[in-house]
Amino acid sequence: MGSAPMTAPLALLPLFVVACAAGFFAARRAVVDFLPTLGTGMASVLLVGALIAAAETGSVAARYLALLAVVCASIAGILAFGAGEGWQPDQAEDDAP
Amino acid sequence: MTGPVAALLGIRIDGVDPSPFVAGVYLLAGLLFLIAMRSPQRRGNRLALAGLVLACAAAVYSHDVVNLPEMVGAVIIGGGIGLLLVRRAAQAVLPILIGLGLGLLGAAAMALAAAILRNRGPFDLEGAAAICAIIGGLIGAVQLFAALLAGWTGRIGDGLVRLWLIAGAGGAGAMLGLAIGNSAMVMGGALAASGSLTLGWRVRKMGPAASGGLPRAPGLP
Numbered sequence: 001m002g003s004a005p006m007t008a009p010l011a012l013l014p015l016f017v018v019a020c021a022a023g024f025f026a027a028r029r030a031v032v033d034f035l036p037t038l039g040t041g042m043a044s045v046l047l048v049g050a051l052i053a054a055a056e057t058g059s060v061a062a063r064y065l066a067l068l069a070v071v072c073a074s075i076a077g078i079l080a081f082g083a084g085e086g087w088q089p090d091q092a093e094d095d096a097p
Numbered sequence: 098m099t100g101p102v103a104a105l106l107g108i109r110i111d112g113v114d115p116s117p118f119v120a121g122v123y124l125l126a127g128l129l130f131l132i133a134m135r136s137p138q139r140r141g142n143r144l145a146l147a148g149l150v151l152a153c154a155a156a157v158y159s160h161d162v163v164n165l166p167e168m169v170g171a172v173i174i175g176g177g178i179g180l181l182l183v184r185r186a187a188q189a190v191l192p193i194l195i196g197l198g199l200g201l202l203g204a205a206a207m208a209l210a211a212a213i214l215r216n217r218g219p220f221d222l223e224g225a226a227a228i229c230a231i232i233g234g235l236i237g238a239v240q241l242f243a244a245l246l247a248g249w250t251g252r253i254g255d256g257l258v259r260l261w262l263i264a265g266a267g268g269a270g271a272m273l274g275l276a277i278g279n280s281a282m283v284m285g286g287a288l289a290a291s292g293s294l295t296l297g298w299r300v301r302k303m304g305p306a307a308s309g310g311l312p313r314a315p316g317l318p
Binding site for chain 1: 126127130131133134135136138139141142144145146148149152153155156157160161162163164167168171172174175176178179180182183184191194195198199201202204205206208209211212213215216218219220225226229259263266267269270271273274275276277278279280281282283284285286287288289290291292293295296299
């Protein structure tokens with residue numbers, strides 16, 4: 001793959017359409033509490049892309065941009081996962097007399 | 098695995114690495130996200146995390162990584178900051194932090210688009226692929242601006258606003274996945290974007306009673 005410029009987007013277009021349809025049907029009957037799940041999923045999508053870009057980049061600027069994307073996606077992923085798990089903020093110091 | 102199914106997986110599912118094993122792992126990660134969307138919250142959350150780990154492992158495995166320590170360091174730094182924020186922040190500001198985390202995904206999409214546009218060689222980034230990368234970066238910029246605006250106006254804790262932000266992140270992820278030819282990004286991004294748009298449409302159509310389950314914090318600054 002990849003000999004012609006249009007190959008990669010065109011080859012993945014059917015997958016894009018099928019995924020859109022699957023998301024539509026999954027959300028039609030879904031409960032509204034799956035926000036953190038979606039947040040974790042989104043963070044993983046961008047984390048995968050950032051890892052691939054960081055692995056492939058040749059120039060220093062591009063590499064650090066990709067690593068910045070890795071840091072941002074990791075922060076968002078842990079925030080979403082922690083919220084979904086119902087992690088309670090540590091109030092020990094605030095509640096201390 | 099040289100059968101027709103493996104060939105289909107290798108050629109159609111994964112645009113970068115034609116290995117059927119890697120494509121199958123990406124497909125499994127996508128299926129986990131799909132199941133997570135239909136599961137109860139905590140179970141779905143853990144399934145989504147499992148999908149995240151699988152997809153990241155496949156991404157690292159399928160490429161010639163030359164700077165693994167830097168990548169692992171970036172993941173640890175980002176995860177540590179996120180863990181610190183979610184564990185130390187007061188309960189009242191947690192919805193705001195999560196909303197701003199979605200804004201950070203927009204920043205990640207912008208940085209990713211800039212990184213691949215600066216280094217087009219490995220991704221054959223020409224024509225439609227370059228346009229997809231630019232669109233993904235623009236969606237990320239809009240998402241970051243929307244998150245900052247929602248934080249400024251005090252609506253970042255609104256569940257419906259967060260659904261739109263997730264839809265933006267999904268769209269950006271799918272576009273960037275189309276640009277670099279990665280099936281996991283296309284599947285996950287399109288799935289979450291259409292799912293959150295559908296859910297947001299349902300909530301808006303059914304009115305405030307339907308959004309009772311969405312986490313809200315209307316009185317927050």
